[in-house]
Structure formats: C-alpha cells, structure tokens
Amino acid sequence: MAELLTGASGDWEMVIGLEVHAQINCEAKLFSGAPTTFGAEPNTQVSLVDAAMPGMLPVLNEAAVREAVRTGLALNAQINRRSIFARKNYFYPDLPFGYQITQYEAPIVGEGEIEIDLPDGEVKRIGIERLHLEQDAGKSIHDQHPTKSYIDLNRAGVPLMEIVSRPDMRSSAEAGAYVEKLRAILRFVESCDGNMQEGSLRVDANVSVRRPGDELGTRCEIKNVNSIRFLKLAIEYEARRQIEIIEEGGTIDQETRLFDPNRGETRSMRSKEDAHDYRYFPDPDLLPLDLDDAFIEDLRTSLPELPDHRKQRLVGDYGLSPYDAGILVGEKETTDYFETVAAGRDAKLAANWVTSDLFGRLNKSGIAISESPVSAEAMGGLIDLLAEGTISGRIAKDVFDNMFETGKDAAAIIEEKGLKQISDTGELETIIAAVIERGSNQVKQFRGGNEKVLGWFVGQVMKETQGKANPQTVNEILRRKLAEKT
Numbered sequence: 001m002a003e004l005l006t007g008a009s010g011d012w013e014m015v016i017g018l019e020v021h022a023q024i025n026c027e028a029k030l031f032s033g034a035p036t037t038f039g040a041e042p043n044t045q046v047s048l049v050d051a052a053m054p055g056m057l058p059v060l061n062e063a064a065v066r067e068a069v070r071t072g073l074a075l076n077a078q079i080n081r082r083s084i085f086a087r088k089n090y091f092y093p094d095l096p097f098g099y100q101i102t103q104y105e106a107p108i109v110g111e112g113e114i115e116i117d118l119p120d121g122e123v124k125r126i127g128i129e130r131l132h133l134e135q136d137a138g139k140s141i142h143d144q145h146p147t148k149s150y151i152d153l154n155r156a157g158v159p160l161m162e163i164v165s166r167p168d169m170r171s172s173a174e175a176g177a178y179v180e181k182l183r184a185i186l187r188f189v190e191s192c193d194g195n196m197q198e199g200s201l202r203v204d205a206n207v208s209v210r211r212p213g214d215e216l217g218t219r220c221e222i223k224n225v226n227s228i229r230f231l232k233l234a235i236e237y238e239a240r241r242q243i244e245i246i247e248e249g250g251t252i253d254q255e256t257r258l259f260d261p262n263r264g265e266t267r268s269m270r271s272k273e274d275a276h277d278y279r280y281f282p283d284p285d286l287l288p289l290d291l292d293d294a295f296i297e298d299l300r301t302s303l304p305e306l307p308d309h310r311k312q313r314l315v316g317d318y319g320l321s322p323y324d325a326g327i328l329v330g331e332k333e334t335t336d337y338f339e340t341v342a343a344g345r346d347a348k349l350a351a352n353w354v355t356s357d358l359f360g361r362l363n364k365s366g367i368a369i370s371e372s373p374v375s376a377e378a379m380g381g382l383i384d385l386l387a388e389g390t391i392s393g394r395i396a397k398d399v400f401d402n403m404f405e406t407g408k409d410a411a412a413i414i415e416e417k418g419l420k421q422i423s424d425t426g427e428l429e430t431i432i433a434a435v436i437e438r439g440s441n442q443v444k445q446f447r448g449g450n451e452k453v454l455g456w457f458v459g460q461v462m463k464e465t466q467g468k469a470n471p472q473t474v475n476e477i478l479r480r481k482l483a484e485k486t
C-alpha cells in the first residue's frame with residue numbers, strides 16, 4: 001500500500017517511525033518500592049528515592065525486567081544478555097534528580113519486528129530497533145492556579161518500556177495499524193494495559209517526507225499523542241505541512257512538535273536536542289544488568305499465545321477470513337469472548353454477531369467488551385435460538401437490542417414479548433389464505449408469470465405476524481397455494 005501524497009510539484013512519500021512509551025504493568029516503581037496505582041492523590045506514592053533525596057540509592061525492580069524481556073520475546077526481538085542503565089541529564093521541575101535513568105547504548109532488547117494487518121488484507125513487517133527500560137518523570141500541572149505550577153511526583157520513577165520502530169511506515173493507516181498491533185501484543189502478554197487515555201501508552205511520531213526513492217528527509221517528532229485517531233490526524237497534517245514548506249523552497253527544521261486536537265494542527269514546541277545535549281553516561285549507582293539464558297528461556301516457554309498465532313488459529317479452527325480474525329484478535333478480551341460464543345456453534349455466524357452487532361453497539365455507547373451488558377454466554381444463547389428457528393433473523397436483531405439495553409437473556413425477552421417465530425403451518429395457512437383472498441390482482445400477476453409479486457405476499461404475511469413468520473415456511477405454503485387451481 002504505497003500511498004503517495006500529491007503536492008503542487010509531484011508525488012511525495014511520507015516516512016514514519018514511532019517511539020512508544022508503554023507503562024509496565026507492575027506494582028512498584030523501577031528503582032523504588034513506591035506503588036504505581038493510577039489516579040492516587042498527588043504526591044502520595046513517592047518514596048525518598050523517587051524524590052531524589054540525598055544519599056538514596058536505586059534498587060532495580062526485577063518484575064519490570066521480566067516484563068521487558070517477555071515483551072521483547074513477543075516482538076521476536078534479540079534479548080541482550082547485558083544491558084546498562086545510563087543517566088540522561090536535563091533540567092525540569094518534575095524531574096528532581098536532574099536526570100532520567102534510562103538505557104542508552106546498551107538496551108535490554110535489540111532488533112525485532114512485528115507484522116501489521118492493513119485494511120486491504122496485506123500484511124507488512126515493521127522493524128523494531130530496540131526496547132529499553134527507563135523511568136517516567138513526574139507531572140507538572142499548570143492549569144490549577146493562575147500564577148503557580150504544581151508538581152505531582154506520583155509518576156516519577158514509574159517503569160516504562162520505550163519501544164522504538166524503524167522508519168518503516170509509509171502512511172498514517174500503517175502507523176495506526178502498528179500501534180494497534182503493538183497494543184494487542186502488550187495486552188496479550190499483559191506487560192502493559194495499553195490504556196492511551198490514562199497515558200499508559202504514549203506515542204511519539206517521527207514524520208518526514210521525500211520524493212519516492214530518495215534518501216530520508218529531515219524529520220519532525222510529534223510528542224505524546226494519546227489516541228490512534230489523533231495520531232493519524234497529526235501525521236497527515238504534519239506531512240502536508242512539510243510538503244508545503246519544501247515546495248515553497250524552504251527546508252524542514254528538525255524539531256519537536258505538539259499536536260493540538262482542537263485545531264487539528266501540529267505546532268512547534270522546541271528545536272530537537274541531540275544526544276550529546278543530554279550528556280549520557282552509565283549510572284554509577286547501578287550495576288550492568290546481566291541476564292542468564294535460563295531466566296530468558298523460562299520466560300520464553302511461559303509466554304501466552306500471541307495475537308498472530310491466535311489469528312491463524314481462528315482462521316484454521318473456525319474458518320474465519322483473515323480479516324475477521326484480525327479484527328477479533330485486536331484485543332484479548334474480544335478473542336476470548338468470540339471463542340466462548342463460537343464453541344459448538346456456526347463460527348461465521350458467531351463472528352458476524354460479535355464483529356458487527358456487538359462491536360457496533362459497544363462502540364456507539366463507548367463501552368468496553370469487558371463491561372458488555374450481553375455476556376458471551378447470552379450471545380451464544382441468542383444464536384442458538386436463531387439457529388433452531390425459534391426466532392427469525394430480523395427478530396433476533398430486535399432481541400439483541402433489547403438484551404443490550406436490559407441485560408436480560410434472549411429466551412426471557414422472547415417469552416416476555418411473545419416473539420417466537422411462527423412455524424406452525426396451520427396458523428400460517430390461515431393467514432396466507434386470507435392474504436391470497438385479498439390479493440386477487442397479485443394472484444393474477446403471479447399466475448401470469450410475474451415471480452416478483454411473491455415478495456408482496458411474503459411482505460403481507462410478515463406484516464400480519466409482526467415479522468414472526470418463518471420465511472421459509474411462508475414461501476413453501478405460498479407457492480403451493482398459488483399453484484392450486486381455484
């Protein structure tokens with residue numbers, strides 16, 4: 001999907017590389033025992049280490065190391081036996097140390113790759129350059145007081161994985177698919193909850209443009225985008241902005257920019273620092289991190305099933321199209337939900353109900369699948385009643401809406417509202433006889449060879465029965481009766 005942008009002077013290609021900060025799902029900070037719970041009262045989760053009190057020493061959290069290695073394995077990446085923590089020096093009020101502890105020259109995870117699923121069914125490989133461990137900074141709060149800024153250090157020292165891609169993406173759609181896939185992997189592995197609104201997953205987008213086939217252009221980095229929709233909008237805007245500048249004879253300054261969702265534009269925040277501005281050096285308070293093979297192998301063998309494998313299994317075991325399977329494995333809960341619904345049932349039917357009806361309602365009401373008012377078991381029950389012919393396909397949609405609103409199961413709603421499909425031939429024969437009686441014109445037309453009028457009869461019967469008539473039975477009786485000589 002080499003999507004080109006058309007400028008005033010010809011075609012341009014956009015080049016995108018993403019840096020994702022993923023907060024590690026673990027109880028304590030990277031170098032202290034303070035808790036990491038989201039949303040706590042400001043400055044209540046701060047140890048003396050996090051506040052950078054003199055004489056405090058960092059102690060590495062082993063749980064965070066495990067999660068980084070597990071994630072690296074899930075990204076098919078090189079796990080480095082030795083990695084080194086470094087100090088990245090800069091001044092900011094929410095960084096009491098005056099430096100961030102991160103990994104620079106020797107990250108814990110090296111090269112890997114992930115496969116992204118594009119809307120046209122194409123699968124593309126995106127290279128991962130590295131994954132390193134680092135601590136988060138605190139938060140500066142500027143909007144609570146007219147003249148003061150507040151500092152909340154709860155986030156200071158929270159363990160992060162920074163996952164850096166190669167500049168392998170060529171459209172905003174690819175960038176979106178990359179973040180979706182990465183987030184799915186993190187959630188399957190459970191090393192990060194992937195919640196972009198709460199900031200557990202933050203994306204920096206590096207964007208440049210070039211003539212197809214040219215060398216890489218100068219990039220701008222758009223910081224901290226917090227939704228996939230904004231990410232795509234920011235990339236589109238930024239590529240257009242750069243093309244316009246170059247076409248007017250200007251050059252791109254390498255800089256850090258912010259996306260303003262209200263205006264739909266990016267604007268300059270600061271000119272880009274170079275690595276040497278940070279005066280990186282190995283942290284003398286921390287030993288190099290050495291991992292042994294047994295530790296890594298142990299984590300490798302205990303990894304859960306990953307999205308790509310699960311997708312293949314959905315295609316193989318349930319006969320789903322790769323596209324449907326790809327949608328389902330976007331989230332672990334969704335796949336679990338689907339597999340519960342599909343067990344022992346028509347998988348294609350189950351996939352349709354889950355991906356169109358259920359997802360449609362969940363998206364519209366902004367509810368997560370884990371909170372769905374229709375459980376997987378209840379959804380299965382509805383499909384059973386449909387498959388048995390107790391209700392018609394049209395009625396099933398109404399029943400589903402009702403289930404979603406009330407949380408009741410399908411059988412209860414059908415009983416309560418008297419929605420059972422009428423397959424009883426006696427009852428249908430009477431209704432059909434009356435319809436034929438009324439439609440003498442239509443009967444003539446039908447007998448004159450106009451097959452299409454049959455639809456009129458079916459419609460009348462459905463009207464009489466409020467859609468509850470079994471369409472197949474209606475068709476059979478109609479054809480038989482209309483063929484009879486009167």
Ligand code: ADP
Pocket residue numbers: 015016017018019164165166167168206207208216217218219221275
């Ligand atoms: P830094 O850490 O200073 O931001 P890196 O060299 O680690 O710099 O690159 C950061 C990201 O920028 C990577 O994801 C990489 O893929 C991406 N990148 C590098 N060059 C370009 C470019 N010319 N256009 C778009 N993205 C790029």
Ligand code: MG
Pocket residue numbers: 019204221
């Ligand atoms: Mg960067």
